[in-house]
Amino acid sequence: MKQLPGLDASFLYLETPQMPMHVGALHLLELPAGYDGDYVADLREHMRARLPLLPALRRKLLTMPLGLSNPGWVDAEPDLEEHIVEIPLPEGSGMAELEAQVGALHPVLLDRARPLWKFHVFTGLEPGPDGQVRVALYTQLHHAAVDGQAAVALAQVILDLSPEPRATESLPARGRKRGQLGTVGLLRAAVSQQWQQTVKLARALPGAAGILGNMAAGYVGGVAAGSAVDKLRALLAAVSDAAAQTTAVVRGKTAVSSLGPAPRTRFNVSLSDTRSFAGVTLPLAELNRARRRHGASVNDAVLFVIGGALRRYFAKHGPQPRKSLIAAVPVSTRAAGDTTSNNQATMSFMSLGTHLANPADRLAHVMASSHAMKAQMAQLKSLMPTDFPSLGIPWLMQAGAMLYGRAKVAEKLPVIANVVISNVPGPQVPLYLAGALMLTNYPTSIAVHGLALNVTVQTYHQSLDIGLMACGEALPETAELAAYVEAAFMELQALPVAEVAAEPAPAVKKRAPAKKAAAKPVAAKKAPARRRVAKAA
Known part of the structure; x- marks a missing residue:
């Protein structure tokens, strides 16, 4: 089991029926000339072959006891009949109908008892200019599992450079099964994560203070020997300037606009x-x-x-x-070359x-x-943490999101x-x-x-x-x-x-x-x- 970092878990806590937290895309697809097969069945077989290379699609959530800290990921084999579904549209449907379907499906939350993804295949679309058969695909992946760059990395595994799918090496699933961790084991994992997150955050604080200090140096300048209040004001000015909308030059005129x-x-x-x-x-x-x-x-x-x-x-x-x-x-x-499925x-x-x-x-x-x-x-x-102690945070964030x-x-x-x-x-x-x-x-x-x-x-x-x-x-x-x-x-x-x-x-x-x-x-x-x-x- 691997527990979610604080940033990833926050997308779970903030999710409500009014604020679904999945991302994805709408793809228009053109089938090969003369194709007479079942594309939904072919897509399921394609994904079945690629799943060993897609650990982010082969895991589901495991909630910590009493919801005291962030949940963890555990291995789970997705049921492709449930995760890849066909939606027939009236014959001759176009972009307007596809956009309406996305608008209707997007508020539907993903089932947290399953791996957090789903593919919707639309059939019945109008053909291409030369009569090419077309289908569309609307994908959903929870933001707790991927950000934009991680989704691109997933696509590189799923997609091919030619109509003929490339051969892939079959890899065994890895990771602990849910049944291997009892309540005591989960509590130990939660406490261990809290300690690691606290230590990590404490180690980062001196570096963060140094960055802010360097930024403040330009503002402190002549008040370096002044009062503590003057120095504090200079530091706050540095932070404010870093977070604020700064000077924009428009046709030679300086116009300062606050954030x-x-x-x-x-x-x-x-x-x-x-x-x-x-x-x-x-x-x-x-x-x-x-x-x-x-x-x-x-x-x-x-x-x-x-x-x-x-x-x-x-x-x-x-x-x-x-x-x-x-x-x-x-x-x-994200560092160059990092394809980790997280935020x-x-x-x-x-x-x-x-x-x-x-x-x-x-x-x-x-x-x-x-x-x-x-x-x-x-x-x-470098000052923005992606992980932080989460004891009690699930309760607070979930209640806050609903109340908000x-x-x-x-x-x-x-x-x-x-x-x-x-x-x-x-x-x-x-x-x-x-x-x-x-x-x-x-x-x-x-x-x-x-x-x-x-x-x-x-x-x-x-x-x-x-x-x-x-x-x-x-x-x-x-x-x-x-x-x-x-x-x-x-x-x-x-x-x-x-x-x-x-x-x-x-x-x-x-x-x-x-x-x-x-x-x-x-x-x-x-x-x-x-x-x-x-x-x-």
């Missing part, structure tokens, strides 16, 4: 037990050409596009916030510049905000962020699942109380696939928002280079205004129909 409070919007509410979902695909090569012209990163481009879409959405549905919307952006702390991530906050009408100003704002946050996270991400939703606490607390935006690097080549070509990879992630919209982006082959998951009551118009994403992407493509201020150097607080071209911005082309996602990759 909090963010503007209150219709997204900053307690969730219902309904979900609305939409997927949209952007061409990766065209996005790279557009963002490179301005010296922007892929993440900068994603934030600009999502911010532009949200600005359009609020312009129609109102009210348009006067302050910039703030995005909570997960940041991976290794922390959270940063980014201003989207949605208060700026001019798209050039917004892009410069996002780039400056991103630059400052990267510098901060390089120091801060029922009492509608999200409507009463200051707003720190308005939306979650996550960018997960994915495979750059076409992939196959049980012989079927994967055409799309729309992530399906988690909306939480106070943040009713989650936007997760993943690169796949020649595309950038975006999944919009929202509370069905707070934001039922995810399909409309998906259309605005395409419009904002066209806006990025049409933006003249001379209209964007260069990214500032880290230490520069003020700079001369950038020269602007006399030409007016080029009008954006009409966005293509969103049904382009049905094209072969």
Whole structure:
């Protein structure tokens, strides 16, 4: 038995019917020409062959006595008849029907008596342009078991580079069986884990204090010989600056925007037990050409596009916030090459510049905000613990999660962020699942109380696939928002280079205004129909 680290276990404790804690994706799959088999049966056989290489899918939870500490993982052989199920749709169904199915299935919690994953295969879809037979797959994996990067590692084991599945080495299942540990053994394991977590946390504290001390040095400066109060103020200033939205340079003008409070919007509410979902695909090569012209990163481009879409959405549905919307952006702390199936991530906050009408100003704002946050996270991400003592935590967190939703606490607390935006690097080549070509990879992630919209982006082959998951009551118009994403992407493509201020150097607080071209911005082309996602990759 292996007990869950604190961060992994927190996804179990926070889960309620209004806040399911599983992640996954919606895949459109194209079957080989002339295929006349049973794809669901073929997929089960494919997964049966790969399961020895997928320990994260061959384990289930074992609760500690009295629920005093984090549960553990024990080996369990999944029943593939229960974990891979077929859902027939009306003949000729398309993306709208698939999105509705994901919205209906996402609030259904995974059975904790089984391994925490499930695959839903949709049949009855409209054929491809040349009559190709298509099916779709909606996957669910609990966030207690994997984060975004760990899910990508799992996909590398499950998927193939050709229609012909590769041969895999059969490995025996490892680990203790549930019956090998009695109550006394479980209590000993729980106490041992508490001790190890406490020692680990204590050892990390001096290093954390050193990092904060170094960050404070720049603020203490002339008060090094001053009073203790002065030094404390300087240290607090360092921590506040590291956690706050920092200086953004927009066309040569310095504009300081505080992280909090963010503007209150219709997204900053307690969730219902309904979900609305939409997927949209952007061409990766065209996005790279557009963002490179301005010296922007892929993440900068994603934030600009999502911010532009949200600005359009609020312009129609109102009210348009006067302050910039703030995005909570997960940041991976996973070391290169680490494929462990657990959570290794922390959270940063980014201003989207949605208060700026001019798209050039917004892009410069996002780039400056991103630059400052990267510098901060390089120091801060080592301070974020993924494991900590958990004695009594299960009771407290579970009760707190239920009370938080029922009492509608999200409507009463200051707003720190308005939306979650996550960018997960994915495979750059076409992939196959049980012989079927994967055409799309729309992530399906988690909306939480106070943040009713989650936007997760993943690169796949020649595309950038975006999944919009929202509370069905707070934001039922995810399909409309998906259309605005395409419009904002066209806006990025049409933006003249001379209209964007260069990214500032880290230490520069003020700079001369950038020269602007006399030409007016080029009008954006009409966005293509969103049904382009049905094209072969």
